[in-house]
Amino acid sequence: MFGGAAVYLCLVGIVETFSRRWVIADVVSLGHVVLLAVGAGAGYVATMSHGEFARRRGPLAALAAGALVGASPAALLVGGAAIDLRVMFINASPQLYQILALGHAPAAAVPLLVALGAAAGLAGWALAAMAPRARRTLLSGLVVVLIVGIFQDLLQLLLQGPAVVTAVRGAVFTVDGPSAGGAAALCVLTWAVLAARGRYDGALRRATASLSPGAQRGLQALRWALVVGLLLIVPIAGGPFVAQVMVLVGLYILMGLGLNLEVGFAGLLDLGFVAFFAIGAYTVALLTSRGEHGIAHWSFWAAVPAAMAVSLVAGILFGIPVLRVRGDYLAIATLGLGEIVRLLVLSDALRPWLGGSFGIVLIPKPRIDGWELSGPRELYYLTLVASGFIAYVAWRLQDSPLGRAWMAIREDEDVAEAIGISLVTTKLLAYGLGGAMGGVGGAIFAVLVGSVFPQSFSLLISINVLVLIILGGLGSLWGVVVGALVLVGLPELLREFGDYRFLVYGIVLVVMMLFRPEGLLPAAAQRRELHAVDDVPAGEPASAIAVSGAGSAEA
Amino acid sequence: MALLELDGLQVSYGAIQALRGVSLEVHEGEIVTLIGANGAGKSTTLNTISGLLRPHRGTVRLEGHDLTLVPPHGIVARGVVQVPEGRRIFGRLSVLENLQLGAFTQRSSHAIREGIAHAFALFPRLQERAGQLAGTLSGGEQQMLAIARALMARPRILLLDEPSMGLAPVLVEQIFEAVRRINREGTTILLVEQNAVMALETAQRGYVLETGAVVLQGPAADLQANPEVRRAYLGQ
Numbered sequence: 001m002f003g004g005a006a007v008y009l010c011l012v013g014i015v016e017t018f019s020r021r022w023v024i025a026d027v028v029s030l031g032h033v034v035l036l037a038v039g040a041g042a043g044y045v046a047t048m049s050h051g052e053f054a055r056r057r058g059p060l061a062a063l064a065a066g067a068l069v070g071a072s073p074a075a076l077l078v079g080g081a082a083i084d085l086r087v088m089f090i091n092a093s094p095q096l097y098q099i100l101a102l103g104h105a106p107a108a109a110v111p112l113l114v115a116l117g118a119a120a121g122l123a124g125w126a127l128a129a130m131a132p133r134a135r136r137t138l139l140s141g142l143v144v145v146l147i148v149g150i151f152q153d154l155l156q157l158l159l160q161g162p163a164v165v166t167a168v169r170g171a172v173f174t175v176d177g178p179s180a181g182g183a184a185a186l187c188v189l190t191w192a193v194l195a196a197r198g199r200y201d202g203a204l205r206r207a208t209a210s211l212s213p214g215a216q217r218g219l220q221a222l223r224w225a226l227v228v229g230l231l232l233i234v235p236i237a238g239g240p241f242v243a244q245v246m247v248l249v250g251l252y253i254l255m256g257l258g259l260n261l262e263v264g265f266a267g268l269l270d271l272g273f274v275a276f277f278a279i280g281a282y283t284v285a286l287l288t289s290r291g292e293h294g295i296a297h298w299s300f301w302a303a304v305p306a307a308m309a310v311s312l313v314a315g316i317l318f319g320i321p322v323l324r325v326r327g328d329y330l331a332i333a334t335l336g337l338g339e340i341v342r343l344l345v346l347s348d349a350l351r352p353w354l355g356g357s358f359g360i361v362l363i364p365k366p367r368i369d370g371w372e373l374s375g376p377r378e379l380y381y382l383t384l385v386a387s388g389f390i391a392y393v394a395w396r397l398q399d400s401p402l403g404r405a406w407m408a409i410r411e412d413e414d415v416a417e418a419i420g421i422s423l424v425t426t427k428l429l430a431y432g433l434g435g436a437m438g439g440v441g442g443a444i445f446a447v448l449v450g451s452v453f454p455q456s457f458s459l460l461i462s463i464n465v466l467v468l469i470i471l472g473g474l475g476s477l478w479g480v481v482v483g484a485l486v487l488v489g490l491p492e493l494l495r496e497f498g499d500y501r502f503l504v505y506g507i508v509l510v511v512m513m514l515f516r517p518e519g520l521l522p523a524a525a526q527r528r529e530l531h532a533v534d535d536v537p538a539g540e541p542a543s544a545i546a547v548s549g550a551g552s553a554e555a
Numbered sequence: 556m557a558l559l560e561l562d563g564l565q566v567s568y569g570a571i572q573a574l575r576g577v578s579l580e581v582h583e584g585e586i587v588t589l590i591g592a593n594g595a596g597k598s599t600t601l602n603t604i605s606g607l608l609r610p611h612r613g614t615v616r617l618e619g620h621d622l623t624l625v626p627p628h629g630i631v632a633r634g635v636v637q638v639p640e641g642r643r644i645f646g647r648l649s650v651l652e653n654l655q656l657g658a659f660t661q662r663s664s665h666a667i668r669e670g671i672a673h674a675f676a677l678f679p680r681l682q683e684r685a686g687q688l689a690g691t692l693s694g695g696e697q698q699m700l701a702i703a704r705a706l707m708a709r710p711r712i713l714l715l716d717e718p719s720m721g722l723a724p725v726l727v728e729q730i731f732e733a734v735r736r737i738n739r740e741g742t743t744i745l746l747v748e749q750n751a752v753m754a755l756e757t758a759q760r761g762y763v764l765e766t767g768a769v770v771l772q773g774p775a776a777d778l779q780a781n782p783e784v785r786r787a788y789l790g791q
């Protein structure tokens with residue numbers, strides 16, 4: 001099976017595309033890493049399937065499995081030399097064979113491939129046999145090297161400026177990518193850091209716990225200052241491209257915060273969330289555009305509150321028809337409501353006002369005192385301020401009586417009603433406030449692009465936002481941020497891998513849902529539910545679990 | 556004037572008429588029980604009092620004020636609080652969080668703290684398990700939590716729907732002891748039960764419901780002595 005996977009990865013072109021990227025310059029490419037990982041995976045699975053007690057047969061099985069994986073591309077190499085596979089597989093190119101041959105003649109490459117496969121399989125066995133903690137440390141080091149390899153362009157870009165920084169860059173990177181020495185150093189450094197943390201973590205935690213409350217607050221403030229400082233220098237250090245990507249991430253964070261309020265806090269599924277984004281964008285467009293559809297020529301700053309108000313009202317109107325709808329039907333009903341908004345702005349009947357498929361153009365950029373916020377950097381700061389503000393609002397809401405009412409209806413609508421919560425008010429406020437947050441995102445989107453078109457507001461956006469909050473962890477605010485970074489930021493930064501990034505993406509999502517169904521940074525209730533059985537030692541109070549859980553989530 | 560008064564309540568689920576004119580009264584300070592077989596309409600009666608169901612004829616009055624048009628949260632705010640059938644606690648939340656949510660209608664944090672202290676005094680088992688997930692409590696503890704959560708709203712009248720359901724005799728005894736204590740502390744109680752033995756021992760008065768209509772009513776002692784009740788509900 002794993003051999004098949006290796007051949008498959010070659011034939012669909014992933015190996016070839018990934019081979020253009022050196023993880024260690026001129027030695028190991030990302031394509032090699034993928035194949036080696038398959039070999040190691042085969043070894044790991046082979047060992048595990050033999051169980052604890054068959055330790056002796058473990059390495060042999062792993063060795064064989066790995067060799068088999070190595071043999072498959074070798075067979076491809078031999079077969080490809082004999083018959084032209086390109087008729088069926090356009091990716092079976094000479095370049096691929098060159099990559100597989102590792103720079104040797106095919107005859108010499110075959111045993112080499114098998115041997116490498118076997119070695120990878122053996123490595124897989126070693127991983128399986130290791131203590132979990134050692135395994136985590138070992139893999140972390142390798143993953144760091146891999147990440148540095150994948151994001152080398154970005155990192156090289158970031159490591160510009162002062163002499164110290166350029167020196168670091170020189171130490172790690174050559175022209176083609178990370179140098180062997182640099183990669184090894186990074187790996188060892190990661191191990192050292194992890195080992196040190198493993199040893200001193202407890203002591204450190206005890207030390208912080210014993211500080212005076214004032215000092216603890218100071219530490220907290222310091223941490224926040226650090227985060228804010230980092231966020232402030234991102235566009236300066238990263239340049240306009242990174243700023244642009246981060247604006248997009250910010251827009252998704254805004255939408256994610258809004259949808260999280262509906263789905264995560266209140267448990268109300270919504271597949272039509274893009275409607276609020278569209279309504280916010282169109283409100284700003286109508287109120288500020290200098291083109292024929294503009295009705296007011298307001299400034300952006302006046303239009304944003306209006307966009308919030310309009311999408312808040314829209315959210316409440318949106319909520320009314322689905323008040324009594326539950327479960328699967330709610331998904332379908334909201335889906336339909338979302339499409340209605342898109343069809344309305346697309347419709348010919350409303351074209352004189354909303355522009356139909358031609359949209360609304362000539363939306364001016366925001367201005368502060370004659371200074372135009374036009375570049376990606378300026379818009380980055382605008383988005384940052386907006387998401388910071390909205391995140392603060394969401395955070396305050398979470399602990400408010402309204403937030404508790406949302407929690408209650410999320411857990412059990414009938415009981416919530418029985419303990420005195422008004423379902424109507426609570427649900428409509430979830431849709432309304434969530435919608436308003438999405439509307440802010442739409443407002444910024446309008447000025448970012450300078451125009452709005454119905455095509456920008458497809459169902460795919462609703463789905464993306466939903467996926468990102470699930471990935472981050474339903475109901476968790478930091479989860480929204482992480483989800484947006486991972487789901488929106490990463491694909492943008494990985495553009496050079498073409499469409500394969502989506503394939504990798506799909507795989508990552510499936511794996512995530514299998515192994516970490518509560519999301520990357522889950523909220524307490526979800527985490528407890530999904531891991532209640534295996535994590536909770538009998539008699540330990542839940543608060544202690546929440547604390548230790550939060551610790552591991554931050555790790 | 557009765558504290559709670561149902562007058563000719565008729566309630567239907569679509570074509571099925573579940574209540575055919577139910578009238579009953581509960582006076583301040585009483586424990587009144589409503590007994591009946593499966594499907595007699597006991598839960599339907601309680602849900603109509605709580606405003607979760609609407610009668611198409613008849614009224615529910617609290618101290619003479621008509622409740623039939625008041626929304627469910629308004630009814631809770633007026634001091635009529637139901638403990639739903641089947642111990643519907645918030646399973647993914649802790650015991651403490653369940654209690655805090657029960658106090659949703661209470662605005663002063665002082666009152667909430669007092670309510671929690673009172674709940675723990677009533678059910679010391681809950682205090683030991685304050686941080687535990689409610690879903691991992693035993694059946695008896697869940698019932699205690701459901702009652703304690705309802706008490707957090709400071710009810711004048713507590714509507715209990717089959718608190719003994721599925722519990723071992725020892726636990727049933729404990730729950731009923733708590734019910735008596737809650738009553739002694741000033742809360743009026745309308746108790747729906749299938750366990751007629753316990754219910755009639757605990758209550759001062761009772762009503763017997765059969766297919767949506769009250770067929771017998773009177774002091775609990777009289778009902779206990781009634782040959783029909785003895786045969787149908789007391790298994791004698």
Ligand SMILES: Nc1ncnc2c1ncn2[C@@H]1O[C@H](COP(=O)(O)OP(=O)(O)OP(=O)(O)O)[C@@H](O)[C@H]1O
Pocket residue numbers: 568571573591592593594595596597598599600640749
């Ligand atoms: N949601 C519903 N839809 C349709 N019919 C219902 C519904 N709920 C209850 N009924 C019907 O109404 C009648 C009364 O039900 P109710 O739940 O009030 O009985 P009950 O006395 O509480 O019974 P039990 O002791 O089993 O809880 C039954 O015939 C039942 O089938």
Ligand SMILES: [Mg+2]
Pocket residue numbers: 597598599640
């Ligand atoms: Mg019932």
